[in-house]
Structures are given as C-alpha cells and as structure tokens.
Amino acid sequence: MTAVTDRQKLQYIAARAADARVNVELETEGMTLNIGPQHPATHGTLRIVARLDGEQVIAAEPIAGYMHRGYEKITEVRTYAQVTTVVNRIDWLGSFANEVPFILAAERLMGVEAPPRATWIRTILFEMSRIANLILFLGDMGVQLGAITPVFFAFRDREFVLDQIERVTGGRFHPNFDRIGGLKDDLPKGWLEDTKRVMDKVRTFCDEIDDLLMGSEVFQERTRGIGVIPPDVAMQYGLSGANARASGIDWDLRRDNCIGLAYPEVDWKVWTHPDGDSFARFWVRLQEVREAASIIDQLADGVPSGPIMAKVPRIIKVPAGEAWISTENPLGEMGYYVVSQGDLTPFRLKIRSASFNNVSITPWLLRGVYVPDIVTILASLYFILGDIDR
Amino acid sequence: MADDTSTDTTEGAVDDVPEVDEAREGIVARFRDALGDAVVATEIQPGLDTWIRVRPDAWRAAAETARHQLGARYFAFVSVIDWLPSPFGRSMDSAVDLELARRAGDEAAVNAAEMQHGVTGGDTRFQVFGRVASVGRPGEYWGVTLKADVPDDLTIDSWVPVYAGADWHEREAWEMFGVTFTGHPGLRNMYLPSDFEGHPLRKDFPLLARMVKPWPGIVDVEPMPGDDSPAESSDEEAAS
Numbered sequence: 279m280t281a282v283t284d285r286q287k288l289q290y291i292a293a294r295a296a297d298a299r300v301n302v303e304l305e306t307e308g309m310t311l312n313i314g315p316q317h318p319a320t321h322g323t324l325r326i327v328a329r330l331d332g333e334q335v336i337a338a339e340p341i342a343g344y345m346h347r348g349y350e351k352i353t354e355v356r357t358y359a360q361v362t363t364v365v366n367r368i369d370w371l372g373s374f375a376n377e378v379p380f381i382l383a384a385e386r387l388m389g390v391e392a393p394p395r396a397t398w399i400r401t402i403l404f405e406m407s408r409i410a411n412l413i414l415f416l417g418d419m420g421v422q423l424g425a426i427t428p429v430f431f432a433f434r435d436r437e438f439v440l441d442q443i444e445r446v447t448g449g450r451f452h453p454n455f456d457r458i459g460g461l462k463d464d465l466p467k468g469w470l471e472d473t474k475r476v477m478d479k480v481r482t483f484c485d486e487i488d489d490l491l492m493g494s495e496v497f498q499e500r501t502r503g504i505g506v507i508p509p510d511v512a513m514q515y516g517l518s519g520a521n522a523r524a525s526g527i528d529w530d531l532r533r534d535n536c537i538g539l540a541y542p543e544v545d546w547k548v549w550t551h552p553d554g555d556s557f558a559r560f561w562v563r564l565q566e567v568r569e570a571a572s573i574i575d576q577l578a579d580g581v582p583s584g585p586i587m588a589k590v591p592r593i594i595k596v597p598a599g600e601a602w603i604s605t606e607n608p609l610g611e612m613g614y615y616v617v618s619q620g621d622l623t624p625f626r627l628k629i630r631s632a633s634f635n636n637v638s639i640t641p642w643l644l645r646g647v648y649v650p651d652i653v654t655i656l657a658s659l660y661f662i663l664g665d666i667d668r
Numbered sequence: 669m670a671d672d673t674s675t676d677t678t679e680g681a682v683d684d685v686p687e688v689d690e691a692r693e694g695i696v697a698r699f700r701d702a703l704g705d706a707v708v709a710t711e712i713q714p715g716l717d718t719w720i721r722v723r724p725d726a727w728r729a730a731a732e733t734a735r736h737q738l739g740a741r742y743f744a745f746v747s748v749i750d751w752l753p754s755p756f757g758r759s760m761d762s763a764v765d766l767e768l769a770r771r772a773g774d775e776a777a778v779n780a781a782e783m784q785h786g787v788t789g790g791d792t793r794f795q796v797f798g799r800v801a802s803v804g805r806p807g808e809y810w811g812v813t814l815k816a817d818v819p820d821d822l823t824i825d826s827w828v829p830v831y832a833g834a835d836w837h838e839r840e841a842w843e844m845f846g847v848t849f850t851g852h853p854g855l856r857n858m859y860l861p862s863d864f865e866g867h868p869l870r871k872d873f874p875l876l877a878r879m880v881k882p883w884p885g886i887v888d889v890e891p892m893p894g895d896d897s898p899a900e901s902s903d904e905e906a907a908s
Contacts (some may be wrong), residue, residue: 342858342859343857343858343859343860346859346860348868350844350869351868351869351875352875354754355875386716509804510741511832513741513742513743513803513804514741514743514831514832514833515743515831515832515833516742516743516744516745516831516833517833518742522803527803527804528804528805528806529742529803529804529806529809531809533806534803534806534807534809535809535811548806598784598786599786599787600719600786600787601717602717602799602811602813604744611744613744613745613799615745615747615797615799615813617749617786619784619786625786626749626750628745628747628749628797630744630745630799634836634837635743635744635745635833635836638833638835638836639833642832667859
C-alpha cells in the first residue's frame with residue numbers, strides 16, 4: 279500500500295485552515311453538538327459532546343459510563359471460576375478472548391500449565407473470536423460511509439464463525455469455556471474440517487470487502503489522511519492492537535510476548551501501515567482477518583492429542599501473589615492484573631481493556647476535524663462499549 | 669510477602685537462586701541509577717515479570733525515567749489498590765469472617781486478617797500502580813509494573829504530563845478510590861453520576877447486592893471427602 283502523499287496531507291490541512299478563516303470572517307457562532315448516548319455510529323452508549331465552529335470541531339469530549347457495570351468490584355466477590363462468566367461481557371463480540379488472559383494469570387499464580395492440546399484449541403478459539411469481532415468492523419465501517427451492502431455480508435459470514443464457536447462451547451457470544459488448567463470440553467467430531475471450510479468463507483468475505491470498499495473513491499476520500507495518529511501519540515495514549523499497528527508501530531503481543539498460546543508454532547505475519555489514518559486502521563484489520571484465517575488453518579492441521587485439562591483441585595484457591603498477563607485481543611491489548619491473597623476470590627482485579635485507552639485519544643484526535651469525519655474516525659478506532667465501561 | 673519463585677534483589681539474594689534474568693536485572697539497575705534511593709523495593713520473577721516500588725515523591729520521576737531514559741514509551745494503565753481487608757467478612761471476599769471472629773473473641777483470626785501487602789511490600793493502605801512497556805522493536809519487548817505508596821493525605825503526582833493517556837485512568841482511580849492526582853488537568857467523574865457519594869472500589873464500600881442477600885461464601889466451600897487440609901478447617905472454626 280502506498281502512503282498518503284505529503285501533497286494530500288497538505289491539501290487537507292490547507293482546507294481546514296481556509297475553513298477556519300471563513301469562520302472568522304463570517305463571525306460564525308459556536309454551537310454544541312451532542313452525539314449520543316443512543317446513536318448508531320457509537321456502537322452502544324458512548325456520548326460525544328462536540329463544540330463546533332462552523333463545520334469544524336473545536337473540542338470534543340467523549341462521555342462514557344452509561345454502561346458501567348462495576349466488574350472490578352463484582353469480581354472481588356466472585357470465585358475464580360465465576361469470574362470468566364463476568365469478563366465474557368467486556369468485549370462481547372470476541373468473548374472468548376476476554377477469558378484467556380484472566381485464566382492465564384490465574385494459572386501463573388497457581389503454577390499450573392494447560393496441556394498442549396488445550397493450548398492449541400485455546401489459540402484456535404481465540405483467533406475465531408478475533409475473526410467474529412473484526413468481520414463486524416469491516417462491515418460496519420462501510421455503513422458509516424453510506425455503503426449498506428458490506429454489513430449484510432458481515433452478518434452473513436460472521437454467523438458461520440459463530441456457529442463453529444457454538445458447536446464447541448455451546449454459546450454464540452458468551453462461551454465461558456476456558457478453565458484454569460485447560461478447557462471445559464474437547465472438540466466435537468469433524469469440527470476442525472468444518473472450521474477450515476469456514477475459513478475459506480472468511481477469506482472470500484475479505485476479498486469481497488476488498489472489492490467493495492478498497493477501490494471505492496468515496497471510501498478513499500473519506501478515510502485517507504483523516505484522523506491521523508502519529509506513533510508517539512499513539513503510544514502515550516496506550517493505543518494498542520490494530521490502532522497502534524496502523525500508526526506504524528510494529529508490535530503484536532502474539533509475537534512479542536506470547537504466553538500460554540500456540541502462536542510460535544505457526545507461520546504468520548504482523549501487518550503494519552505507516553499512515554496512521556482511518557484507512558490504515560481499516561486496512562490493517564482487513565489483513566489481520568486474513569492472517570487469523572491462515573493461523574487457524576495451520577493450527578487445525580496440527581492439534582496435538584492428549585488431555586485437555588491439567589490436574590487442578592476441585593476448589594480453586596489461588597496462592598497469594600500478583601500477576602499481570604495481557605494478550606493481543608481483537609481490540610488491542612487486554613490485560614488483567616490479578617492480586618490474590620490466597621482466597622477463593624481475587625483480592626483485586628484490575629481490568630485493562632483496550633477500548634478504554636483507544637477512545638481516550640478522541641479529545642486529541644477530534645480537534646479540528648469536520649463533523650462528518652467524527653463518525654468515520656470513531657468507526658475506524660473501533661471500540662466496544664462494554665470494553666470501555668467494564 | 670514474597671512469592672517463593674521470586675528473587676528479591678534488594679536483599680542481595682540473587683546467589684541463592686540459580687535462575688537470573690539478566691535483561692530484567694538490567695532494567696532494574698537502570699532505574700536504580702536514575703532514581704537512586706527513591707527505589708524502595710524491587711522484585712523480579714525470572715522470565716516472567718518485574719516490579720519496582722518507588723517513594724511517593726518519585727512517582728512521576730519514575731515514569732519520566734521509564735519513558736525518556738529506558739524508552740518505555742507505551743503506557744498500559746494506572747490504577748490503585750486498596751489493601752484494607754474487607755470489613756464485611758464472609759459476605760465479601762475474606763476467608764476469615766471478621767465479624768464472627770470478633771464476636772467469638774478469636775484474636776488470632778482477627779490479627780490474621782490484617783493488611784497484607786503484595787509483591788514489593790508497602791506501608792500504606794492505598795498504593796498506586798501502573799504498567800509501562802517498551803514496544804515497537806520486534807524481539808525487544810519488555811514491560812514493568814511501577815508501584816508507590818499513597819501518603820495519608822491521599823494525593824500523589826499525576827502521570828498525565830509524562831503519559832497523556834493517564835488522563836482517563838487517573839480520573840477513574842480518583843472517583844473509585846478517592847486518590848487525588850496533582851497536576852491532572854481535570855479530575856471529573858468518569859463513570860459515576862456527579863453527585864455520587866463514596867468511592868466504590870474501596871474495600872470498606874459495601875456492595876449492596878451482597879448486603880441484601882449474603883453470599884454463601886465460605887459456607888459454600890465444603891472440604892472434599894478425604895481432604896481435610898488445615899486451612900479449610902480453620903476457616904470453619906472461624907465461621908462456626
């Protein structure tokens with residue numbers, strides 16, 4: 279992919295400056311635009327209060343908290359086995375991925391290691407939740423720009439992935455399948471073959487999205503050079519996942535700090551994009567879905583045999599200690615800081631969710647953009663409200 | 669309360685443990701060079717993780733060291749731990765039911781439920797902790813958890829001038845724990861309504877759902893047949 283040329287960037291900046299001059303000449307009055315809490319472009323109940331001058335945003339403030347469920351408090355009174363049920367609901371589009379870092383942290387404190395088969399199946403399900411999550415983003419991004427078709431494709435093809443997750447775990451959205459020391463159940467018969475067929479459908483979906491959107495002039499105009507995040511700003515705000523990689527930061531926890539998952543066993547690539555604009559974020563996620571499909575294909579060929587559960591006590595008391603584990607979730611770095619004092623429940627569970635940091639950059643990012651770009655920038659940052667509010 | 673797999677570098681106990689994590693030792697050494705005796709305690713779990721506890725007045729300096737000198741430009745989170753054991757006994761998280769133990773005059777159980785600080789220790793009820801990492805160079809990823817005691821006036825320096833992303837995290841910690849961050853551009857409520865009273869994540873803030881309908885808690889945990897470990901039986905004594 280070629281980078282946005284300096285000329286394009288300069289044109290955009292010049293247009294903004296020209297508008298600002300017009301605003302001054304016309305003595306336009308400022309106005310406050312309230313977007314949300316119920317708005318189709320906010321994926322839930324994020325409210326944005328934007329102060330406008332003409333068509334430009336002077337200051338924007340996202341207001342979260344309409345869906346705060348107090349998970350950090352609730353998990354202090356839940357046993358370790360019960361916590362997975364709660365954390366399932368954080369990023370509800372990729373639920374299984376939420377359970378994994380918590381279980382890994384508990385396993386580290388207990389000194390338990392899941393058997394290889396469980397590790398491989400965990401990794402497969404982890405990547406499937408990534409696909410289920412990101413497919414919706416790829417479809418939804420089109421909707422924000424006025425293209426309705428991609429979202430129908432997305433819902434159609436995501437269902438194949440969810441069906442596969444349901445066949446193993448019994449739940450489409452909230453699997454609650456990961457256990458300390460392994461997994462609840464083994465795979466059903468013939469599941470791996472069917473999964474590989476589904477991966478073909480996912481690849482076809484990616485090609486369709488590529489055809490529908492990438493070449494579209496409207497799509498390029500609305501996303502290229504819009505909402506540019508420089509790498510240093512991205513890191514200061516703690517942007518992670520595809521948002522960071524779209525700013526040219528070559529960082530993926532699956533490769534750089536892979537704990538308890540089978541990523542070192544497969545051959546795959548971390549995609550980055552130098553631009554840091556909305557288009558880059560879309561492009562990186564599109565490549566990631568393709569990469570995830572390839573990871574699943576490779577893993578499905580080599581799932582080792584053996585038990586799926588390590589020996590763990592029936593009543594789980596986690597020894598006193600502290601552990602921080604984060605994994606590369608669909609939305610970015612998802613981590614749990616577990617403080618245990620040897621009880622049945624965590625003493626303190628700090629949930630570091632990706633969207634919280636990803637959205638905290640919006641006051642910086644939305645300053646100076648045009649009103650219609652608010653929607654595309656928010657869509658390209660891609661957040662799940664449950665992941666902000668927790 | 670050191671983990672038994674860990675090496676406490678402050679005690680010079682490195683020699684006793686065969687496994688030494690040179691990369692992590694190097695990171696700790698660089699923090700010591702930059703901050704001097706402001707580094708109160710450190711802990712390295714070889715191959716796993718690093719903790720550094722600094723004096724409260726060096727809290728921002730620790731962040732500056734991490735970002736500017738060690739190149740940990742990535743900010744993960746900042747939050748607070750309340751080390752007070754839950755005063756609500758079995759309806760909350762504690763293994764010892766304080767209320768029942770007090771009623772029964774069981775001094776040992778009451779003392780056992782005193783404040784126990786985690787990795788790298790601590791002196792105060794509240795501790796701030798944050799995580800930063802060095803990212804972007806494949807194969808050279810590392811991260812460190814920084815900690816500091818919060819003094820009794822419950823104020824500590826803000827990280828916002830160093831890591832802009834600390835803004836929302838500190839707002840959350842402020843409303844949930846009542847810890848004030850000096851130098852923060854605007855401590856406003858993040859999640860709670862603006863007229864909310866109290867700090868919900870403090871251990872002495874009751875979880876009303878649990879008050880209304882107590883959790884079976886420790887009563888739930890019956891020993892497995894043939895498994896009568898002393899820990900379980902002492903719990904039962906405290907509860908009965």
